[in-house]
Amino acid sequence: MKLSRLALLALLALLLAPFNSLYAQTPTVDVARTGIDKEVIYFVMPDRYRNGDSSNDNFPGFDPTHTAFFHGGDLKGLTGNCVDDDGLARLKKLGFTAIWLTPLVVQQPPTDGGAGYHGYWGVDFLDVDPHLGTKEDLLALSSCAEKLGLKLILDVVTNHTGDIVWYNNREAYIPDKYKNIKNPSWLNEISNYHNYGDMNSCWSPGACVRDGDFFGLDDLATEKPEVYNGLAEVYGDWIEKYGFVGFRVDTARHLDNEFFKNWSPQINQIAGESGMANFTIFGEVWEPSPIALMPYIRVNKMQSALDFPFQRVAVDYAASSSNAGILKNLFAYDDYYTSATSSASNLVTFLGNHDMGRANFLIERVKINPPGQLLSRVKLANTLLYLSRGIPTVYYGDEVGILGSGNGRDQLARQDLFPTKVEIWKQEARVTGRPVGDADSFTDTFSNPIAKHLMALSELRRAHPALANEQMQIRYAKGPVFAFSKRALNEKREYLVALNNGAKARTVTISTATSGKWRDLIDGKSFMSKSGELTLKLDGLSSRILRAESDINLRGIKLGKLTLKEDFLSGFYNLSLKVESKDLAIAEFFIRTKGVSKWSTLGVDLNQPFKVFIDPYQYSGPVEVKAIV
Numbered sequence: 345m346k347l348s349r350l351a352l353l354a355l356l357a358l359l360l361a362p363f364n365s366l367y368a369q370t371p372t373v374d375v376a377r378t379g380i381d382k383e384v385i386y387f388v389m390p391d392r393y394r395n396g397d398s399s400n401d402n403f404p405g406f407d408p409t410h411t412a413f414f415h416g417g418d419l420k421g422l423t424g425n426c427v428d429d430d431g432l433a434r435l436k437k438l439g440f441t442a443i444w445l446t447p448l449v450v451q452q453p454p455t456d457g458g459a460g461y462h463g464y465w466g467v468d469f470l471d472v473d474p475h476l477g478t479k480e481d482l483l484a485l486s487s488c489a490e491k492l493g494l495k496l497i498l499d500v501v502t503n504h505t506g507d508i509v510w511y512n513n514r515e516a517y518i519p520d521k522y523k524n525i526k527n528p529s530w531l532n533e534i535s536n537y538h539n540y541g542d543m544n545s546c547w548s549p550g551a552c553v554r555d556g557d558f559f560g561l562d563d564l565a566t567e568k569p570e571v572y573n574g575l576a577e578v579y580g581d582w583i584e585k586y587g588f589v590g591f592r593v594d595t596a597r598h599l600d601n602e603f604f605k606n607w608s609p610q611i612n613q614i615a616g617e618s619g620m621a622n623f624t625i626f627g628e629v630w631e632p633s634p635i636a637l638m639p640y641i642r643v644n645k646m647q648s649a650l651d652f653p654f655q656r657v658a659v660d661y662a663a664s665s666s667n668a669g670i671l672k673n674l675f676a677y678d679d680y681y682t683s684a685t686s687s688a689s690n691l692v693t694f695l696g697n698h699d700m701g702r703a704n705f706l707i708e709r710v711k712i713n714p715p716g717q718l719l720s721r722v723k724l725a726n727t728l729l730y731l732s733r734g735i736p737t738v739y740y741g742d743e744v745g746i747l748g749s750g751n752g753r754d755q756l757a758r759q760d761l762f763p764t765k766v767e768i769w770k771q772e773a774r775v776t777g778r779p780v781g782d783a784d785s786f787t788d789t790f791s792n793p794i795a796k797h798l799m800a801l802s803e804l805r806r807a808h809p810a811l812a813n814e815q816m817q818i819r820y821a822k823g824p825v826f827a828f829s830k831r832a833l834n835e836k837r838e839y840l841v842a843l844n845n846g847a848k849a850r851t852v853t854i855s856t857a858t859s860g861k862w863r864d865l866i867d868g869k870s871f872m873s874k875s876g877e878l879t880l881k882l883d884g885l886s887s888r889i890l891r892a893e894s895d896i897n898l899r900g901i902k903l904g905k906l907t908l909k910e911d912f913l914s915g916f917y918n919l920s921l922k923v924e925s926k927d928l929a930i931a932e933f934f935i936r937t938k939g940v941s942k943w944s945t946l947g948v949d950l951n952q953p954f955k956v957f958i959d960p961y962q963y964s965g966p967v968e969v970k971a972i973v
Contacts, residue, residue, distance in 0.1 A: 375833070375948045376683070378648055378690045379622030380590050381813050383442040383495060384730070384802055385737040386435050388422065389698060390445060390476050391461040392760050393740060394430055394786075396420030397481075403474050405451075405459030408765040411755040412458030417762065419448075419477035419485050426488035430786040433492065438743060438795060439802025442495040444592055446698075448472050448482065452506030452525075462698065462758070463499065464594060465506040465561065468527040469578045479585075486586045497624070498588045502575050502607065503595040504561040509537055514547055530574050538563045543598070558595055567600040572607045580614035589620055592692075596627025596646060604646045624648065626692050630699075632656045634677035635913050641686050642916075642959060651691035651734055653677070659695055659703065661826070662725035663710040664845050671728075672821035678733070679955045680914060682947035689813050689950070693734035695725050696742065701752035703742050704775050704794075709752065717847065718775055719745075720885035723797045724843055727887045730801040731841045732828065733816045743795045744785045745775030761785040804865060804889065810839050811889070815950040817928055820854045825882060827854050831928045836895040838928060844882035853879045857899070857927045858892040865889045876926045901925040906971050908958075916957035919946070921971045923954055931973045938966040 395401070395416040407413035422445075424431015435443060450468035451460030460466070461475070472479055489496050508522045516539035518532070526532045540548035540563070543556030557563045564571050582588055591611070593599075608625055615623035626648040631637045634653045640646045657674045660666040678688035695703030707721050722745075729736045741759055749772050750756050759769050763784050771779050776793055789795050805812040810832040820827035824846030830839040838858045844850050856862075856878050862871040866889055871880050876898045882888060904922025911918040921931055931954035933946040946956045946969075954971070 375689065375950065376685050376687045377622075378590075378624040378626075378735075379620070380442055380495060380497070380624045380735060381690055382809075383735060384440050384805065385442045385444050385497065385692070385735060386438070386440040386740060387444045387694070387697065387737050388446070388740040389417070389462060389758055390419060390422050390448070391415055391417040392758050393417045394421030394424070394762050396423065396431070397477060400474055400477060405454035405461070406475065407459075408760075409767075410458075411758065411766055412461075413454065414459055414461040414475045415760055415764075416475075417760070418475065419472070419481040421762070423481070423485040423488050426491060430784075430789075432485070432488050432494060434786065434789065436492045436494060437790070437799075439799045439806075440494070440738070441802075442497055442589075443489065444497040444737065445499060447499045447501055447594070448476055449501075450474070450527075452508065460506065464501055466501055467506045467508065467525050467531075469505075469531070470527050470581065482586055490587065495589045496587060497590040497592060498579075498582055498586075499594060500579050500582075500591045501594045502564070502566060502579075502603070503598045504558050504563050505531060507557075507560045507562060509534060509539060509557075509562045511539075511541060514541065528574065528578065530570060536565055536568060536571050538565050554598055554600055558598055563598075566603045566607075569606075572603060573610070576607050576610035576614070580611060583611070583615050583620070583623070584618050587618075589615075590624035590626070592650070593625060593627040593646075596640065596649070597629045597631065601644050604644055608645065608647065626650060626690075634674070634680055638677075638680040638914060641681055642683060642957075648686070648690040648692065651693045654691065654693045654734060655695060655700075658693075658725055658728050659706045661728070661845055662695075662721045663707045664713060664721075664824070664847075665710050667823055668821040668826035668843075668845070671826050672818055675733070675816075675818060675951075678951070679949060680916075680957055682949055682956050684945045684947055687947070687950075689733050691734045692737055693729055693732070694737040694739065695729055696757070697739050698757055699754060701757045702739060702746060702748050704745060705748040705752040705757070708747060708775075713847075717885060719793060721845070722775055722794060724845060724885060724887060726794075726798060727801065727841070727889075728826075728843060730798075730805065731811050731830070731889070733813060735813060738798065741785065743798055744789055744792050745777065745794050746785070747773055747775060759785075800866075808839065808865070808891065810835060810837065811841070815928055815930070817951045819856065820852055822852075823850070825850050825852050827852070829856065829928060831896075833930075838892045838896050840878070840890040840892075841887065842880065842882055842890075843887045844884060847884040849881060849883050851879065851881045853877050855926055856892070857896045858894060859897055861893040862890045863893060865891055896927060898926045901927060901929055901973060903973060906969070908969070911957060914957060916959055918955055918957055919969055919971075920953065920955040921973070923952060923973060925952070929954075929973055931971055934970045934972070935963075935967050937963070938968055943970065 397420040401416045405414050408415040447463030449466040450473045452465045452467045538555040540546040540555050546552040546556035548555035627646045629640050681688040810830045815831045817829045827842035902924040932948045933956045934943040936943045
């Protein structure tokens with residue numbers, strides 16, 4: 345990372361700053377949290393969920409026998425009767441608290457190769473695609489969600505529109521028949537696009553990953569005020585009218601680096617004026633490395649992101665293609681996300697999706713385990729998903745054991761839950777039973793062992809808030825066994841989650857902050873921790889979820905040094921505090937410009953080892969730092 349002279353001077357000042365005020369007390373600033381940080385999300389593609397209105401089926405692009413076209417699912421089907429059918433009431437019963445819908449905007453005209461059933465080829469951003477229903481249908485869905493206590497999250501596309509711009513050699517133009525197809529009208533101005541051709545072969549003088557057309561879709565010039573202001577107005581309208589509490593931003597990796605700084609404040613203002621003080625924006629950045637993902641949050645100021653690094657490691661662990669040490673390494677990177685406004689706890693975690701394939705398929709395809717282990721491994725993966733840090737998200741259909749076939753990706757991961765007319769989907773094996781054939785996927789939902797497991801996990805999170813997205817401290821990570829403590833920040837009771845991805849039973853001894861009696865929340869079995877050492881046996885491919893019978897009672901803390909050094913992976917500076925303690929301690933870091941009396945928080949770290957990473961470009965003079973435990 346090449347530094348300017350100004351930044352370099354700031355870093356030297358940091359290195360020479362006195363490390364003062366190192367002492368133990370309760371941090372005074374809350375951890376940065378989004379408005380959905382305690383939710384369990386169900387990610388659904390309305391076209392494939394349930395058909396509630398056959399009158400909207402026969403618009404162009406409808407072919408229920410082909411995986412690339414509309415199949416008939418719609419907003420009425422997803423809404424249901426709002427009482428006891430397979431619509432939103434089913435999702436509420438399954439334990440979900442938020443619903444993330446793929447984009448609902450009007451799609452480009454279908455081609456011979458397919459239609460925009462998925463929602464990512466928008467042309468009219470002010471209306472609902474007629475295949476899915478009407479604005480009135482969306483209002484009804486919003487009303488039902490509010491009645492059931494479900495939050496709605498909308499998938500939005502800001503990087504591109506549908507493919508309307510054509511090229512004659514390198515000259516971009518819009519065919520006459522499409523001159524006014526987009527809405528609002530500024531989207532029909534060709535100057536609001538980059539017009540450099542496809543991302544993989546573009547002729548931009550800059551980076552094709554940002555300026556090129558994403559698989560041929562028209563790449564918006566999101567650095568232009570007319571574009572980012574227009575997109576704020578467009579999507580602000582969906583907040584005001586339909587009550588969405590959050591946006592998932594598609595293809596965020598391909599936006600210009602300043603986009604979220606320009607767009608998000610406008611969205612947050614509109615949301616605040618609509619009564620949503622803590623609106624949530626998380627982006628899709630398909631990066632499996634935390635070091636690659638971190639700058640989008642810390643530098644580009646995207647509020648949060650889909651946790652692709654977690655997805656890869658969690659699936660590998662569940663499939664036994666990696667061990668607990670890899671999980672430990674993943675969570676060790678969490679401090680890179682910590683700042684006054686961000687935290688790893690805000691990352692949206694998942695196991696599979698509509699692009700890479702279903703979680704069940706990704707675990708099964710490893711093929712190093714006997715088929716009879718698949719259900720147990722799927723359960724193990726979901727236990728990790730629901731009970732570790734982050735905001736868990738389940739892709740529709742995973743709850744009933746849909747696998748997939750072929751390569752399992754994209755179109756082959758977007759099955760119908762209503763009776764399908766796609767022959768390969770009728771014949772696909774499932775985790776927990778025979779192929780669905782001509783039946784629907786709703787009838788046996790609540791007897792399905794995966795669905796029952798998800799319901800049990802949701803109930804545990806509801807009954808024991810510490811097991812939701814709260815403080816997490818890794819306690820053990822050796823071989824197949826991974827264990828971590830949990831604690832709600834407003835409570836003094838410790839919980840312990842232990843998982844074994846091996847086929848054989850393991851007996852392990854785990855350090856805890858609580859001596860005394862512990863109880864398993866699933867089978868009621870009791871365990872004893874002596875001097876903060878708890879021994880328990882884990883059956884193969886199993887987990888235990890324990891709660892201490894008394895408050896935390898091993899609270900000693902030994903403070904060490906506060907140190908600062910350059911982090912060569914990120915280009916930031918690593919401010920670390922050495923602490924020895926079994927307790928579930930918390931550390932908060934502060935900084936101030938030399939000569940200024942007021943301290944500013946650098947962030948709160950909820951687990952050891954305690955550290956934050958300082959962006960050198962944020963400070964232009966000598967600074968002082970301190971930490972509180």
